Amino acid sequence: MRKVLIVILFILPLFRLTGGAQSPSGNGIVYRNLALHASVTVSSVGEKGLDGENAMDGDTLTRWSSAWKDDEWIQVDLKKAYPVDRIVIKWEVAYTAAYILQASPDGVKWTDVFNENNGDGRTDVIALPSLPARYLRLLCVRRGTRFGSSLWELEVYSNNHPIAMIEDFEAPGLKGWSGSENYLLNPECNTLRIEKSPSPSGMLSGSVLMTMPQPIPTADYPFFSFKSKANKNLRLIVKLEYRYGMATTITSLLNSDNRWHKCSYALEPSQVQLLEKLSFQLISAVPDKDTIILYLDDITIGYQGNIQKTHKGLLQKLVRNAETYLLLSGDNIRQFPENARTRYKNEIQRASEVLNNASLAQIEIDKAVEQIMIANADIEASVVLPPTPMKTCNPDATSETRFLYNNLKLMEGRAIFFGQMDPFFLNGNPTGNLFQSDIEDICGSLPALGSWELKNIGAGFMDTLMCREVEYYYNKNGIISFCWHMMDPAGRGFYTKDIPDPYAGNELLPGGKHHEWFLGQLDRIAFFFRQLKGQGGESIPVLFRPFHEMDGDWFWWGKPYVSAETFARLWQFTYDYLTKVKRINNLLFVFSPCDRFKARDGELGYLHYYPGDSYVDVLAQDNYGQARTAADSGAFVNQLRIMTKLAEEKNKISALSETGLDGLGIHDWFTQVLLKPVKNDSLARRVTYMAIWNRSFVPYPGHLAVPDFLKFYQDPVTLFMGDYPDLYHGLIKD
Numbered sequence: 001m002r003k004v005l006i007v008i009l010f011i012l013p014l015f016r017l018t019g020g021a022q023s024p025s026g027n028g029i030v031y032r033n034l035a036l037h038a039s040v041t042v043s044s045v046g047e048k049g050l051d052g053e054n055a056m057d058g059d060t061l062t063r064w065s066s067a068w069k070d071d072e073w074i075q076v077d078l079k080k081a082y083p084v085d086r087i088v089i090k091w092e093v094a095y096t097a098a099y100i101l102q103a104s105p106d107g108v109k110w111t112d113v114f115n116e117n118n119g120d121g122r123t124d125v126i127a128l129p130s131l132p133a134r135y136l137r138l139l140c141v142r143r144g145t146r147f148g149s150s151l152w153e154l155e156v157y158s159n160n161h162p163i164a165m166i167e168d169f170e171a172p173g174l175k176g177w178s179g180s181e182n183y184l185l186n187p188e189c190n191t192l193r194i195e196k197s198p199s200p201s202g203m204l205s206g207s208v209l210m211t212m213p214q215p216i217p218t219a220d221y222p223f224f225s226f227k228s229k230a231n232k233n234l235r236l237i238v239k240l241e242y243r244y245g246m247a248t249t250i251t252s253l254l255n256s257d258n259r260w261h262k263c264s265y266a267l268e269p270s271q272v273q274l275l276e277k278l279s280f281q282l283i284s285a286v287p288d289k290d291t292i293i294l295y296l297d298d299i300t301i302g303y304q305g306n307i308q309k310t311h312k313g314l315l316q317k318l319v320r321n322a323e324t325y326l327l328l329s330g331d332n333i334r335q336f337p338e339n340a341r342t343r344y345k346n347e348i349q350r351a352s353e354v355l356n357n358a359s360l361a362q363i364e365i366d367k368a369v370e371q372i373m374i375a376n377a378d379i380e381a382s383v384v385l386p387p388t389p390m391k392t393c394n395p396d397a398t399s400e401t402r403f404l405y406n407n408l409k410l411m412e413g414r415a416i417f418f419g420q421m422d423p424f425f426l427n428g429n430p431t432g433n434l435f436q437s438d439i440e441d442i443c444g445s446l447p448a449l450g451s452w453e454l455k456n457i458g459a460g461f462m463d464t465l466m467c468r469e470v471e472y473y474y475n476k477n478g479i480i481s482f483c484w485h486m487m488d489p490a491g492r493g494f495y496t497k498d499i500p501d502p503y504a505g506n507e508l509l510p511g512g513k514h515h516e517w518f519l520g521q522l523d524r525i526a527f528f529f530r531q532l533k534g535q536g537g538e539s540i541p542v543l544f545r546p547f548h549e550m551d552g553d554w555f556w557w558g559k560p561y562v563s564a565e566t567f568a569r570l571w572q573f574t575y576d577y578l579t580k581v582k583r584i585n586n587l588l589f590v591f592s593p594c595d596r597f598k599a600r601d602g603e604l605g606y607l608h609y610y611p612g613d614s615y616v617d618v619l620a621q622d623n624y625g626q627a628r629t630a631a632d633s634g635a636f637v638n639q640l641r642i643m644t645k646l647a648e649e650k651n652k653i654s655a656l657s658e659t660g661l662d663g664l665g666i667h668d669w670f671t672q673v674l675l676k677p678v679k680n681d682s683l684a685r686r687v688t689y690m691a692i693w694n695r696s697f698v699p700y701p702g703h704l705a706v707p708d709f710l711k712f713y714q715d716p717v718t719l720f721m722g723d724y725p726d727l728y729h730g731l732i733k734d
Contacts, residue, residue: 028171029213030164030303031086033058035136035156039077042066046148055154060460061314063092065150066140072149075137078156081105083130087114088123088155089138093465094147095121096140103133110137119144130159146430164302165216165275170490170500176213180206183282188295190490190501191513196282196292207239208280210299215243215274221303222267227513229261230254231293237281242273254294259511262298275301297513312365315355317531318372322348325379325537334399340382347375373530377583380539388731390651393575393617396585400534400728401541404479405588405617407727408688409653416678417479417719419449419691420698421658424469428700435472438700443713445720446473449543449689451481455494457528458521459487470532474540477728478721479689480532481543481590481657486521488556489514496556505562508570522574526582534728539586541728545657546574549594549622550609564609571611592620592657595639606642618688619647622658629666633677640684648686656690660697664705670712679717 035056042052044067052074054062066072087101101114114126121144136156140149169190177192179185183206184195194208228236236252252263278299282292326344329336354368381396390406397405411417420439423446428438440446450473452466474480488499489507496502508518532540550558550567558567571591578584593609610616621643626636640656647654656678661669678684692698699705712718725732 028166029162031157032161032163033155034078035076041075043072060152063152066148068148070142072140078134081132081134082158084128084133085159086157087126090123090152091121092150094150095144096149097144098142100139102137104135107135167299176211179208182206183208191295191297194294210278215276216301225264226299227262227297229295232256235283239279241277260513315369319351321533321537328536335384336382340379344375344379347372394579398586401586404541404727407732410732413686415719417448417689419689420447421451422694423450425694441701445722448719448721449479454482454484475535483545489517502556502561505557526584529584541586543590544587545590548592551593551596567609568611575615588617590618590620591616595623595625620655620657627659630672637677637681637684644683644686653688656687660692663696667704668708670709
């Protein structure tokens with residue numbers, strides 16, 4: 001331990017995106033993944049459990065990884081030749097920078113069909129000219145990281161094998177749509193607005209027709225769904241027209257509440273054919289005096305696959321964690337009512353019986369997973385603690401979460417925890433250590449706080465390496481933080497400049513067109529948080545920082561696209577959904593505007609988007625603009641003073657959640673620009689932690705900023721991992 005400051009007194013989903021189908025941009029057709037559960041052969045497996053079959057199981061929680069060397073391969077047998085039009089490669093963090101895609105009719109004679117020499121680890125979508133192939137092989141020539149070649153999914157598609165059609169009205173125009181003279185069709189905010197002129201009650205006059213880009217077979221997936229909202233009570237009659245003249249109708253009763261509702265139907269066997277057309281008729285319950293207005297969105301025929309089955313492996317992990325939690329919960333660590341312990345034991349026993357029953361259906365496994373997760377939330381919420389000075393917003397927060405919060409407060413003004421985004425991202429030379437860190441290579445210690453990103457988790461891509469990094473960090477007594485650069489509903493990006501509808505943030509709350517999509521994001525994040533377990537089986541506390549920098553103009557959840565009132569409601573809904581509905585009790589919610597609030601506005605400027613004391617545990621800010629040079633120190637400190645004073649008044653903690661100098665061109669930036677003005681101001685130094693961004697914001701061995709960073713590290717005000725006792729199982733005592 002470098003600085004001996006203190007001693008301790010002990011007093012104590014399942015939803016995700018599938019890899020089973022894909023819709024190319026433009027026509028809304030979803031095609032069958034021909035590689036799903038196909039036969040696979042690989043050159044090597046880098047670690048037990050990372051087998052080749054994982055890349056063909058349609059599950060973005062599992063992956064294949066090769067040995068840690070170049071020139072590895074993975075091969076799939078489709079069992080018969082298909083005209084292949086598209087291949088999708090979903091790389092894991094350990095991607096391949098140079099690879100060759102090969103095709104073969106017999107598995108013996110191979111032809112190169114695609115070469116990549118500068119891969120970046122993003123999902124690759126490779127278009128092919130209806131290439132006939134039974135066998136496909138991916139040759140991983142040169143790795144992009146120090147690890148092996150690893151991918152979540154290898155998917156293969158043919159335009160001859162559609163399984164669904166999704167009309168989300170994202171494409172320009174209304175291709176394939178037409179209406180009779182009394183129906184007016186207009187695209188509006190990525191929905192279809194239909195206006196029907198007045199007509200006598202019950203009159204079937206005219207219709208709206210949609211012609212499929214190509215016939216959709218509904219035999220395997222006999223489902224139909226759509227979202228709608230209307231300005232009048234009406235009947236919506238949908239006619240499904242199949243090839244060879246067959247047809248059927250479905251009637252929906254719509255309310256005049258102008259709120260979005262989803263209608264879903266399972267088609268009868270007699271209705272299962274090649275679907276070619278849909279027609280819509282609007283019938284008012286009373287004679288029409290005014291125009292009927294109906295909005296439609298997300299019309300889906302066939303495959304409804306956005307729910308993926310859970311694996312027994314997850315249930316096994318949850319059972320092991322639960323058993324460990326009870327085993328290590330002696331009276332000197334955790335105290336909870338005996339009936340809570342008994343209920344938890346019973347749930348563990350039931351889950352173990354499910355694991356030992358190979359004949360159970362998937363629904364029983366899913367049920368067991370959900371039940372043991374609920375039981376875990378129950379027992380962690382029941383832990384009895386002595387009174388603590390600080391109260392978390394969530395009264396059911398786990399004991400570890402509450403101790404962390406109080407200990408951060410106890411350290412306020414005495415020392416500052418140093419943190420980093422992506423602490424295991426390397427600028428320096430790799431050594432082969434999975435948990436190698438540039439900061440640790442420089443000074444011998446990891447940052448006290450590590451921060452990670454939820455963007456891919458929300459979108460449905462599970463990062464198992466990130467899970468391991470987080471658990472490793474926590475088990476070394478590190479502090480865990482997550483930010484969330486939430487992708488927009490169209491999946492284009494999180495910067496407003498990159499997305500089709502920067503106002504989409506106004507449609508996330510109940511009744512909004514993207515509300516169900518948003519719930520899917522939250523479900524996947526909750527599923528991920530539930531998996532994070534310490535070595536004692538406990539849920540790992542997380543400083544959760546959603547919707548950050550909302551007072552800038554670059555993210556789609558903030559200014560000027562979302563009002564302060566709507567933002568507050570969105571934050572409150574997110575908090576309530578995660579803590580009360582999903583019962584995630586290991587979160588501390590961090591509110592972090594950027595440096596755009598004006599000094600003249602003071603506290604009012606900082607609090608403009610504030611959702612309320614009952615929904616925020618940590619007052620923070622992201623400040624790059626006023627931390628560039630020593631000349632900025634006055635403005636920099638003033639912004640911190642406004643925030644720390646508010647935190648003191650509200651009995652909360654404060655933090656500098658993001659900062660840094662891109663490129664570190666000022667070689668004494670850490671001591672002179674960041675640390676000196678903060679530690680020399682009695683209010684500013686009350687920030688509990690300050691975290692830098694990753695990549696070019698981080699020094700590495702040989703960098704010109706290293707000598708200054710070592711001074712920063714050695715300063716008694718800064719805390720790195722190893723400089724403080726256990727934060728999670730008791731209160732710090734002087």
